[in-house]
């Protein structure tokens with residue numbers, strides 16, 4: 188959802204590029220692609236395929252402001268909320284199964300929890316659920332509903348080592364030029380054997396193959412702060428570089444347009460095509476959503 192909402196005091200400002208190296212940590216220089224955004228061509232890492240925006244530092248922080256607006260991430264229509272709850276429950280059940288524990292015995296924190304939809308779903312299932320959200324107004328809205336939500340960055344909470352059984356982080360890492368710092372902190376606060384679940388968009392998806400520069404995930408105006416775009420390989424490399432073992436990386440869902448974004452005569456056939464392609468996309472790793480279940484190994488250097 189969101190990560191930082193105002194530039195740190197030491198941040199460079201102005202017209203310099205916000206990202207200058209592969210966020211996954213590869214050393215090879217980035218090269219231009221033929222995906223042309225208003226910020227300039229997306230850059231690609233030759234080692235892991237990560238795509239990176241050429242946004243300026245000033246524009247990056249400008250687009251991040253939307254996450255603290257009181258209207259941000261309001262609950263959607265009832266059908267959307269229902270779908271959201273079903274997805275959250277499925278993910279929470281998977282976490283419990285991987286940990287082989289009852290929800291009551293699982294302490295979980297959702298990083299970038301926004302209004303706390305996932306924290307609420309976890310609490311409803313009996314998890315010891317907490318959240319952390321850097322946008323101060325949105326964090327306060329979440330707390331006002333009775334949820335245990337902290338304001339600020341995860342790193343600022345200074346949780347003791349091995350405090351949590353599970354960490355979740357949805358649509359956060361695409362905002363970060365240095366995601367390794369946050370993943371390392373997740374690893375530190377997880378107990379050995381603990382699970383990190385994270386999600387982001389998939390640039391290896393058929394959605395991107397069809398939409399190219401028009402993929403809404405690339406649109407910095409709609410999707411504030413999106414600067415770093417993953418594929419299954421780059422996500423795997425990031426996870427391994429931060430000390431995690433990969434339990435499972437999966438993709439899901441085809442999507443071409445949102446309702447209302449294009450005329451009905453274009454939306455309806457595209458929606459039908461997306462529904463038909465959902466299943467093969469999932470099988471072949473070409474879905475729009477990229478989801479990774481990762482685990483802090485029991486002992487350093489092992490993968491179980």
Ligand SMILES: [Zn+2]
Nearest residue numbers: 209213232235
């Ligand atoms: Zn790379």
